[in-house]
Amino acid sequence: MLATDNAVIPYAVGVDIGCRMALSVFALPPKFLSQRVQELQKLLLDNTRFGNRTGFDRGKKLGHEVLESDTFQAVPFLRNKQATAAEQIGTSGSGNHFVEFGVVDITDPTNEMGLAVGQYVGLLSHSGSRGLGASVANHYTKLAMENCQLPNEAKHLAWLGLDSELGQEYWAAMTLAGDFASACHHQIHHRLAKALGERPLAKVENHHNFAWKERMADGREVIVHRKGATPAGRGVLGIIPGSMTAPGFIVRGRGVAESLGSASHGAGRLMSRTRAKQELGEAQVRQYLRDHDVVLQGGGVDEAPMAYKDIHAVMQSQQELVDVLGSFTPKIVRMDGA
Ligand SMILES: Nc1nc2c(ncn2[C@@H]2O[C@H](COP(=O)(O)O)[C@@H](O)[C@H]2O)c(=O)[nH]1
Numbered sequence: 132m133l134a135t136d137n138a139v140i141p142y143a144v145g146v147d148i149g150c151r152m153a154l155s156v157f158a159l160p161p162k163f164l165s166q167r168v169q170e171l172q173k174l175l176l177d178n179t180r181f182g183n184r185t186g187f188d189r190g191k192k193l194g195h196e197v198l199e200s201d202t203f204q205a206v207p208f209l210r211n212k213q214a215t216a217a218e219q220i221g222t223s224g225s226g227n228h229f230v231e232f233g234v235v236d237i238t239d240p241t242n243e244m245g246l247a248v249g250q251y252v253g254l255l256s257h258s259g260s261r262g263l264g265a266s267v268a269n270h271y272t273k274l275a276m277e278n279c280q281l282p283n284e285a286k287h288l289a290w291l292g293l294d295s296e297l298g299q300e301y302w303a304a305m306t307l308a309g310d311f312a313s314a315c316h317h318q319i320h321h322r323l324a325k326a327l328g329e330r331p332l333a334k335v336e337n338h339h340n341f342a343w344k345e346r347m348a349d350g351r352e353v354i355v356h357r358k359g360a361t362p363a364g365r366g367v368l369g370i371i372p373g374s375m376t377a378p379g380f381i382v383r384g385r386g387v388a389e390s391l392g393s394a395s396h397g398a399g400r401l402m403s404r405t406r407a408k409q410e411l412g413e414a415q416v417r418q419y420l421r422d423h424d425v426v427l428q429g430g431g432v433d434e435a436p437m438a439y440k441d442i443h444a445v446m447q448s449q450q451e452l453v454d455v456l457g458s459f460t461p462k463i464v465r466m467d468g469a
Pocket residue numbers: 150227229231255257339359372373374375376379396397398399400434439461464
C-alpha cells in the first residue's frame with residue numbers, strides 16, 4: 132500500500148484493476164456440499180466462464196448498468212472498449228482466479244452480517260476487471276511514465292496529478308474498471324444463486340487492487356493505493372482467502388493508521404509459478420486435494436495449494452489489523468482450464 136497527496140500512481144493500483152473477492156452466504160448446511168458434489172460441479176461449469184475463451188452465449192448474457200456508463204464516451208481511450216466489456220461481463224480470469232463452493236463458519240455473534248454463529252454454504256469468487264482493466268492500466272501506466280520521468284529504479288512510481296486531465300481520465304477509467312469487476316462477480320453470484328434456487332443471507336466483498344480517497348487521522352485527504360491489500364478501515368468488512376485447501380477469513384478492519392487501514396489480501400505465494408511447476412507433480416497435487424476433501428475443475432500445478440504460505444501464520448501476524456468474524460473453507464473449486 133502507499134498513500135499520495137492529490138496524485139494517483141497507475142502501477143501502484145495494479146494491472147488487474149478491481150481484482151477482488153466476493154462471498155455469498157446461503158442458508159444451507161455443509162452436508163449439502165458433500166451430498167451433491169457432481170451436481171455442484173456441473174452448476175459451476177454451466178454458470179461460469181474463465182480465461183480467454185468466449186463468454187456466455189448470446190441468449191445467456193445478462194445486462195448490467197455498468198455497460199451503459201457515460202464514462203465509456205467521456206474518456207476517449209474507452210470509446211472502443213464497450214463491446215469487449217459486454218462480451219466479457221460475468222466471466223472470470225485465469226491463473227488463480229476461481230469460483231468455489233465451501234463451508235462458511237461464523238464464529239463472532241456480533242458480526243455485522245446478522246448471521247447466527249454456525250455453519251453455512253458459501254460461494255467465493257476471485258477475479259478482476261478482465262480486458263477492460265488491463266488495457267486501462269497499461270495505457271495510463273505508459274502515459275504516467277512519459278509524463279513523469281523518474282530514475283529507472285523508480286519508474287513504476289510515475290504518477291498523474293489528480294488536477295490534470297490525464298489524472299482525471301485515469302481516475303474515471305479506474306473507477307469504471309472497478310465497477311465492471313464488481314458487476315462480473317455480481318453476475319456470477321446471481322447465476323449460481325438462481326441455479327441453487329437460493330437467495331444469499333449475506334454478502335461480503337472487497338477490491339484488493341484499487342485506489343481510494345480516504346482521510347488520515349490528522350484530517351488530510353490522501354489517495355490510498357492498495358495493490359494486493361484488503362481494505363481494513365475501522366468496521367470495514369472484507370475477505371482474506373487462504374488457498375484451495377486452507378480456510379479464508381471474514382474480517383472486520385480495525386482502522387490501524389500505520390497500515391493505512393489495510394490488511395493482507397491472502398496468504399501470498401510461497402513458491403513462484405515457475406518453481407511450483409518444477410517442484411510439484413500433478414499426481415502429488417491430486418493426492419493433496421483428496422487428502423483435504425477438495426474437488427477441483429481446471430487449475431494447474433502452478434496454482435496448487437502447496438504454492439501458498441500458511442494463512443494461519445499470516446493471520447497471526449496481522450491480529451492487530453483485523454478482527455476475525457468467521458472463516459470460509461473451499462470444497463468444490465473451479466478455475467480456468469476445465
Ligand atoms: N480460496 C482460495 N484461495 C486461493 C486459491 N488460490 C489462491 N488463493 C488465495 O488467494 C490470494 C489471491 O492472491 P492474488 O495476488 O492473486 O490476488 C492468494 O494469495 C491466496 O491466498 C484458491 O484456489 N482458493
